[in-house]
Amino acid sequence: MEIAALVSGGVDSSVVVHRLKEMGYDPTIFYIKIGMEDEEGYIDCPSEEDIEIVTFIAKKYGCRFEIVSLHEEYWNSVVHYTIESVKRGLTPNPDMMCNKLIKFGTFEQKWGHQFDRIATGHYATTTQSEGLTWLSTAKDHVKDQTYFLGQVSYVQVSKLMFPIGDLLKSEVREIAAENRLPSAQRKDSQGICFLGKVNYNRFIERYLGKKEGLIVELETGNIIGRHQGYWFHTIGQRKGLGLSGGPWFVIKKDVNRNIVYVSKGYDTKYQYGNVINLQGFSFITKDPWGDFEGEKEITFKIRHTPEFTRGHISKKGDLYTISSELPVQGIAAGQFGVVYDLESRICLGSGMII
Ligand SMILES: Nc1ncnc2c1ncn2[C@@H]1O[C@H](COP(=O)(O)OP(=O)(O)OP(=O)(O)O)[C@@H](O)[C@H]1O
Numbered sequence: 001m002e003i004a005a006l007v008s009g010g011v012d013s014s015v016v017v018h019r020l021k022e023m024g025y026d027p028t029i030f031y032i033k034i035g036m037e038d039e040e041g042y043i044d045c046p047s048e049e050d051i052e053i054v055t056f057i058a059k060k061y062g063c064r065f066e067i068v069s070l071h072e073e074y075w076n077s078v079v080h081y082t083i084e085s086v087k088r089g090l091t092p093n094p095d096m097m098c099n100k101l102i103k104f105g106t107f108e109q110k111w112g113h114q115f116d117r118i119a120t121g122h123y124a125t126t127t128q129s130e131g132l133t134w135l136s137t138a139k140d141h142v143k144d145q146t147y148f149l150g151q152v153s154y155v156q157v158s159k160l161m162f163p164i165g166d167l168l169k170s171e172v173r174e175i176a177a178e179n180r181l182p183s184a185q186r187k188d189s190q191g192i193c194f195l196g197k198v199n200y201n202r203f204i205e206r207y208l209g210k211k212e213g214l215i216v217e218l219e220t221g222n223i224i225g226r227h228q229g230y231w232f233h234t235i236g237q238r239k240g241l242g243l244s245g246g247p248w249f250v251i252k253k254d255v256n257r258n259i260v261y262v263s264k265g266y267d268t269k270y271q272y273g274n275v276i277n278l279q280g281f282s283f284i285t286k287d288p289w290g291d292f293e294g295e296k297e298i299t300f301k302i303r304h305t306p307e308f309t310r311g312h313i314s315k316k317g318d319l320y321t322i323s324s325e326l327p328v329q330g331i332a333a334g335q336f337g338v339v340y341d342l343e344s345r346i347c348l349g350s351g352m353i354i
Pocket residue numbers: 005006007008009010011012013014030031032033103119120121122188189191193
């Protein structure tokens with residue numbers, strides 16, 4: 001079986017190579033370059049160290065190694081989507097789009113199609129049931145990354161391999177240390193895919209500029225500060241508002257009037273909600289319910305968090321609605337609601353929060 005291993009220079013994907021070799025495969029390693037550097041220097045992407053580490057891994061395990069660029073595709077798809085979402089006042093999820101459109105999208109069209117499987121260091125697993133492949137959660141529930149994979153298609157998931165999904169992060173680090181992999185002690189990246197390496201606010205400013213507006217207390221209507229553009233703020237945000245006497249949380253944005261509404265205190269009811277409406281819901285493997293009346297019991301996430309929340313899902317036309325058993329904080333339009341079975345084992349699919 002021919003396997004393409006996507007290796008970033010982080011500890012997880014380094015251990016992917018080790019495990020694939022242990023299983024008797026001879027993977028071809030790919031490092032994807034997005035090249036965020038630019039002449040003005042406000043985007044800083046130190047990919048050299050990553051490439052050095054991946055080169056070392058490839059040599060150590062005697063693997064073919066290719067550095068490929070998806071720079072243009074990334075900017076045309078993920079960056080474009082991110083900017084457009086932010087402009088509309090939504091909270092985008094570049095990580096999910098990067099998985100769907102880049103790592104398993106254009107990579108597949110350009111190089112992946114020559115291979116039987118694509119292996120990554122995501123904390124996720126797959127399960128075979130009813131003759132189909134289902135995206136499933138990782139052994140390490142805290143590190144589980146299925147949230148970021150919630151938008152992948154069936155064709156994509158049936159080709160994926162997650163060789164470290166059955167390990168705890170601590171076990172991955174042990175394997176890396178025992179085998180003296182140079183990435184053993186590297187810090188985990190912070191998400192936002194390749195955009196994680198840039199200063200997000202400066203990046204947004206570059207495209208949308210600044211536009212001063214008011215920060216208003218939701219309950220009282222009092223003006224309590226100014227912001228530099230609603231696009232720098234996201235629902236549920238606490239840090240970076242520059243307000244004293246907090247904690248203040250962003251509750252709502254008025255995009256037309258460029259107003260950011262905030263509320264004070266950890267327990268303000270405005271921060272929480274029980275109802276999450278999902279648009280464009282797509283099932284990864286199969287719709288297990290079809291058209292149904294009433295509700296189905298599920299677990300779900302509305303962002304990449306360690307915990308799964310229990311709830312019920314109902315369907316009206318194309319709109320799926322989750323009602324959560326417990327109030328959830330910071331329901332942000334534009335993010336995705338990812339739905340799992342009751343045991344939080346199978347990831348069923350996702351839709352965009354509206
Ligand atoms: N630049 C890249 N080139 C090739 N594959 C990548 C790259 N960045 C990420 N990946 C793949 O996507 C997976 C998940 O990405 P994520 O951003 O969570 O990883 P990371 O923290 O950068 O590195 P790692 O998961 O290896 O510790 C990686 O394990 C790797 O398989």
